[in-house]
Amino acid sequence: MPFSFELEAEDAATGARAGRFGTPHGSVLTPAFMPVGTAGSVKSLSPDDLTAAGCDILLGNTYHLMLRPGVDTVRRMGGLHRFMGWEHAILTDSGGFQVMSMNELNRVNEEGVDFRSHLDGSRHHLSPEEAIRIQDGLGTDIAMSFDHLVRLPAPADEVSEAVSRTVRWARRGLDERARLRDQGGGRMALFGINQGGTDAAERARCFAELARMPFDGYALGGLWVGEGRKLGLEMVEHDCTAFPREKPRYLMGVGHPVDVLEAVARGVDMMDCVLPTRNARRGTVFVSGGRLVVRNAAYAKDERPLDPECDCSTCKRYTRAYLRHLFVSGELLGMRLASVHAVHHMVTLVRRARAAVVERRFPAFRSRFLEQFASRETLAPAAS
Amino acid sequence: MPFSFELEAEDAATGARAGRFGTPHGSVLTPAFMPVGTAGSVKSLSPDDLTAAGCDILLGNTYHLMLRPGVDTVRRMGGLHRFMGWEHAILTDSGGFQVMSMNELNRVNEEGVDFRSHLDGSRHHLSPEEAIRIQDGLGTDIAMSFDHLVRLPAPADEVSEAVSRTVRWARRGLDERARLRDQGGGRMALFGINQGGTDAAERARCFAELARMPFDGYALGGLWVGEGRKLGLEMVEHDCTAFPREKPRYLMGVGHPVDVLEAVARGVDMMDCVLPTRNARRGTVFVSGGRLVVRNAAYAKDERPLDPECDCSTCKRYTRAYLRHLFVSGELLGMRLASVHAVHHMVTLVRRARAAVVERRFPAFRSRFLEQFASRETLAPAAS
Numbered sequence: 206m207p208f209s210f211e212l213e214a215e216d217a218a219t220g221a222r223a224g225r226f227g228t229p230h231g232s233v234l235t236p237a238f239m240p241v242g243t244a245g246s247v248k249s250l251s252p253d254d255l256t257a258a259g260c261d262i263l264l265g266n267t268y269h270l271m272l273r274p275g276v277d278t279v280r281r282m283g284g285l286h287r288f289m290g291w292e293h294a295i296l297t298d299s300g301g302f303q304v305m306s307m308n309e310l311n312r313v314n315e316e317g318v319d320f321r322s323h324l325d326g327s328r329h330h331l332s333p334e335e336a337i338r339i340q341d342g343l344g345t346d347i348a349m350s351f352d353h354l355v356r357l358p359a360p361a362d363e364v365s366e367a368v369s370r371t372v373r374w375a376r377r378g379l380d381e382r383a384r385l386r387d388q389g390g391g392r393m394a395l396f397g398i399n400q401g402g403t404d405a406a407e408r409a410r411c412f413a414e415l416a417r418m419p420f421d422g423y424a425l426g427g428l429w430v431g432e433g434r435k436l437g438l439e440m441v442e443h444d445c446t447a448f449p450r451e452k453p454r455y456l457m458g459v460g461h462p463v464d465v466l467e468a469v470a471r472g473v474d475m476m477d478c479v480l481p482t483r484n485a486r487r488g489t490v491f492v493s494g495g496r497l498v499v500r501n502a503a504y505a506k507d508e509r510p511l512d513p514e515c516d517c518s519t520c521k522r523y524t525r526a527y528l529r530h531l532f533v534s535g536e537l538l539g540m541r542l543a544s545v546h547a548v549h550h551m552v553t554l555v556r557r558a559r560a561a562v563v564e565r566r567f568p569a570f571r572s573r574f575l576e577q578f579a580s581r582e583t584l585a586p587a588a589s
Numbered sequence: 590m591p592f593s594f595e596l597e598a599e600d601a602a603t604g605a606r607a608g609r610f611g612t613p614h615g616s617v618l619t620p621a622f623m624p625v626g627t628a629g630s631v632k633s634l635s636p637d638d639l640t641a642a643g644c645d646i647l648l649g650n651t652y653h654l655m656l657r658p659g660v661d662t663v664r665r666m667g668g669l670h671r672f673m674g675w676e677h678a679i680l681t682d683s684g685g686f687q688v689m690s691m692n693e694l695n696r697v698n699e700e701g702v703d704f705r706s707h708l709d710g711s712r713h714h715l716s717p718e719e720a721i722r723i724q725d726g727l728g729t730d731i732a733m734s735f736d737h738l739v740r741l742p743a744p745a746d747e748v749s750e751a752v753s754r755t756v757r758w759a760r761r762g763l764d765e766r767a768r769l770r771d772q773g774g775g776r777m778a779l780f781g782i783n784q785g786g787t788d789a790a791e792r793a794r795c796f797a798e799l800a801r802m803p804f805d806g807y808a809l810g811g812l813w814v815g816e817g818r819k820l821g822l823e824m825v826e827h828d829c830t831a832f833p834r835e836k837p838r839y840l841m842g843v844g845h846p847v848d849v850l851e852a853v854a855r856g857v858d859m860m861d862c863v864l865p866t867r868n869a870r871r872g873t874v875f876v877s878g879g880r881l882v883v884r885n886a887a888y889a890k891d892e893r894p895l896d897p898e899c900d901c902s903t904c905k906r907y908t909r910a911y912l913r914h915l916f917v918s919g920e921l922l923g924m925r926l927a928s929v930h931a932v933h934h935m936v937t938l939v940r941r942a943r944a945a946v947v948e949r950r951f952p953a954f955r956s957r958f959l960e961q962f963a964s965r966e967t968l969a970p971a972a973s
Contacts, residue, residue: 245914274914282910290906315951339624505658506665522636522674527874528668530629530658537633537921 208394210235210420210453216567220445220472223562225423226453228294228346230286231391233262235453236469236558238460238551239296239477244269245289247277248482249541250548252291257518258549259556262294262346264477267339272322272329274343284344296347296477298457299336299378299398305354313353315370333377337395341385345393350378352398352426365382365403370425371400372414379418394421396455403432405443412447422453425473429458438467445472461576462491462554467560470571476555485547486540487530491587492550495581499525499543500532503586517549592778592805594619594837594877600951604829604856607946610806610837612678612730613776614670617646619837620853620942622844623680628653629663629673632866633925634932636675640808641902642933643940646678646730648861651723652687656706656713660726668728670796672969680731680861682841683720683762683782689738697737700755715759721779725769729777734762736782736810748786753812755784756798764803777882778805780839787816789827796831801969806837809857822851846875846938846962853942854955862941869931870924871917878966883909883927884916887970901933 208228214220226524240247240255242263247255255263260485265285270276278428282288285295303312304320311320315334331339336351348375353370385391397420401407415423425444428437443455448454449585453474457466460478466478481491488499492512499511513526519542531539554574561570593611600606608619624631624639624740631639640781652772666672669679688695688704695704699718715723717965718841720735737754738843759781769775776815785791794812799807809828812821825840832838837858842847844862852860865875872883876896883895895912903912903926939959945954 244918245911245921246922249920249925251925273918274910278890278910278914282892282908288914289909290911368637462626505664508666524672526658526662527629527672527674530662530672532821534628535747536628536630537924538630538635540921541633541635541925 207392210422210451212451214563214565217565219470219571220442221470221562221567222472222474223473223559224453226474229393231261231348232350233294233475234556235474235494236555237262237475238555239264239467239475239488240548240551241266241479241480242291244273244290245285245480246487247544248434248504248547249537249544250482252289254541254545255291255548256293257564258545260293261553262296263475265295265343265345266303267297267300267336267343268307268500270343271300271339272324276339280344282297282343284405286344294346294362295344296455296475297340297343297349299340299349299351300331301336301351301442302354302457302539302548304331308357312453315373317351333374334381336552337378337381337385337391340568341382341393342389343418347394347396347422348382349424350375350398350420351398352400354400354427355402357402357427357430357432359402361404364404364407366408368401368411372411375415379420396420396422396424396453397425397459399444400427402427403440405440408440408444409447412444416447416449420452422455423448424455424457426454426457429464434467438471441457441468442471459464460551462551463575464556465551466558466571469555470567481547481551482544485543488534488539488543490543490546492583493577494580494584495578497584499528499539501529504529507587509583509587510551511543511546515546515550515553517546519543519546519549525540593653594806595834596835596948598949600946601855601949602952603854603955604826604950605854605942605946605951606856607813607943608823608837608858610858612778614676614678614730615645617678617859618677618940618943619794619858620926620939621646621859622849622939624650624866624932624935625650625861625863626673627673627863628657629669631928631932632870633921633928634866638675638700638929639675639932640677642929643936644677644932646680647675649679649681649727649729650687651681651684651720651727652691654709654727655684655723660723664726664728670728670932678730679728680839680859681724681729681733681750683724683733683735684715685720685735686738686841688715699757701735705907715886717758721762721765721769721775725774725777726959731778731806732766733780733808734759734782734804736783736784738811739786740784741811741814743786743817745788748788748791753784753789755782756795757803757973759799760801780804780806780808780837782808782810782841783812783828787812787820789824792824792828793950796828800831800833804836806839807832808839809842810841812840813848818848818851821848822855825852825857826855832856833861836900844935846935847959849935850942850955850958853939854951865931865935867870869927871891872923872927874927874930874934876967877961878964878968879962881968883923885913888913891971893967893971896934899930899934901930903927903930903933
């Protein structure tokens with residue numbers, strides 16, 4: 206099999222790990238941050254921009270791609286990698302999150318979900334099997350199980366039933382991949398998703414079942430949906446303790462730098478989130494010293510880069526004054542240059558965390574990072 | 590002086606010329622097509638994109654930049670080149686076209702123009718002297734005279750008075766540059782603008798005056814404002830016959846490939862237009878075989894690049910199917926990739942025209958180009 210996960214180092218004092226996940230499209234260094242390429246592009250960025258930012262894996266959304274351009278088109282164009290010109294690894298989600306969170310008009314039963322497209326109201330269906338077939342058709346490197354979400358807070362019995370269904374659906378997805386493999390397809394890795402919301406006992410029950418299935422990795426699902434950082438990180442710690450050491454762990458939908466670092470400290474290997482790039486398109490970027498609002502009038506004549514400590518192509522070439530001007534003027538280039546910084550910043554954060562684990566200085570790195578991020582250093586206008 | 594214009598070759602059968610204009614920011618090969626960087630960026634494109642597309646000069650709009658971010662900010666940031674990260678040549682317009690065409694609320698008299706900002710209604714003033722000082726403050730390589738436009742059609746006496754005023758303003762602009770040079774500034778080249786609309790006699794009268802002033806080049810103003818290609822090209826031929834052989838000739842606001850090539854055939858050395866990039870952002874691009882509407886459903890599964898004969902980074906990597914998907918999905922990357930092609934296509938057109946002049950085969954190149962452009966070759970869906 207082309208998939209392999211190797212741990213290169215583990216921090217002695219925390220759960221942090223440095224690893225490497227092999228895929229048919231190259232190695233993915235872990236911890237990894239995956240920018241989100243919703244509809245076949247990471248908004249405003251080219252594959253070269255992503256590679257230059259150090260990115261070696263991105264996420265594609267099954268829901269968006271199945272509706273437009275459709276899996277048949279992507280398959281005919283040689284798969285998602287070729288379609289969008291991306292040579293490195295791709296992880297796809299199962300579509301479950303979107304059909305259940307974006308659609309008021311969905312009908313969920315044991316078989317799967319009937320839903321209407323948010324684009325044109327057309328009817329569609331997703332099931333554990335269909336989600337696997339679509340991801341296979343997209344040519345993903347890492348597919349995700351189709352899981353059942355509940356909107357929290359929810360009654361305990363609803364959470365419990367969602368867990369049980371998630372387990373049944375996980376098995377059906379694995380069976381479907383096995384069928385595809387019998388036919389010469391289904392070459393992608395497949396990750397199971399742990400559910401149970403913020404109920405530690407339910408999460409433990411869910412994982413006890415998933416652990417018996419031959420998944421290539423495990424995701425932490427149903428978190429960062431409003432429960433708060435403290436409780437979220439407790440669940441992360443709980444799951445990572447239960448998950449096997451030798452398989453990659455993916456925390457879905459997490460992208461605030463502090464959350465990312467704290468998740469890494471608890472043993473998470475992979476994360477994705479639209480937050481850094483969505484913020485960037487709206488003119489807010491994370492920098493070493495915190496959160497910078499690019500169009501702040503204080504930066505109108507600020508010759509410093511967004512982040513004086515950053516070596517992304519935006520920070521190497523452009524001043525805050527220029528970036529602010531682009532945003533104030535509604536220039537598309539502003540969204541792009543800020544997005545370049547945003548991806549580079551997150552990828553660099555996990556790379557630096559990785560190096561710190563390897564060099565046995567992760568706790569010091571973590572303290573220094575959190576301290577600096579809270580400092581608001583360089584956010585004030587330069588003395589003029 | 591850092592400015593020099595050298596003719597390398599002239600076509601024997603037409604007016605076409607191959608030249609080179611030296612600036613403090615490198616040579617500009619002529620004929621040159623200048624993409625428009627209205628407000629300090631060529632919309633959606635980075636300086637690297639422009640360089641990769643073969644571009645060695647771009648145009649900046651004095652009107653937009655004086656209003657936002659303001660000349661003081663640009664000057665303080667080290668000039669427009671440094672502000673926007675562009676190392677090659679920049680030509681700025683004088684602002685005259687915008688203040689007279691964008692503003693209903695302007696007041697023009699002999700001294701200059703009072704106008705209100707389209708952004709916030711604030712009051713501003715431009716005069717022949719101020720236009721030169723602002724362009725000097727922006728750090729342009731080539732500045733344009735502040736000229737007086739009339740909206741055509743106009744009565745003959747109005748056209749005539751605009752010509753006379755343009756001549757008086759041209760002299761005031763040159764005087765202002767001389768004053769700046771006495772103070773150690775004003776290092777940019779300065780082009781005069783010929784006016785007179787579609788009245789050949791008025792254009793001749795205008796140029797008879799301008800020719801006596803020490804301009805570094807001459808522009809053909811007041812054309813491509815609705816008079817039609819045939820009449821426009823007649824005026825181009827008329828002006829180019831009158832203009833001195835040894836100075837560069839700039840046709841303002843022309844960007845359709847056929848117009849560009851026909852203007853080159855009549856002796857024009859430089860052109861600018863928003864058309865190719867504006868079209869591109871709206872999903873229409875010029876290709877060798879004509880005009881391609883990217884979101885055409887016929888291209889949904891078309892594996893060909895936008896232009897099979899193009900070697901821009903978009904055509905080397907992406908299919909029509911992908912570009913169409915990006916436009917249909919409203920993805921920003923679509924506007925960017927199409928703009929890359931659009932700039933490359935125009936720059937390549939003038940480069941190929943230049944090579945044809947040098948290699949004494951311009952007439953054949955011209956015929957072949959026009960024939961292919963009219964052919965609609967490759968625009969039909971691929972046989973499937």
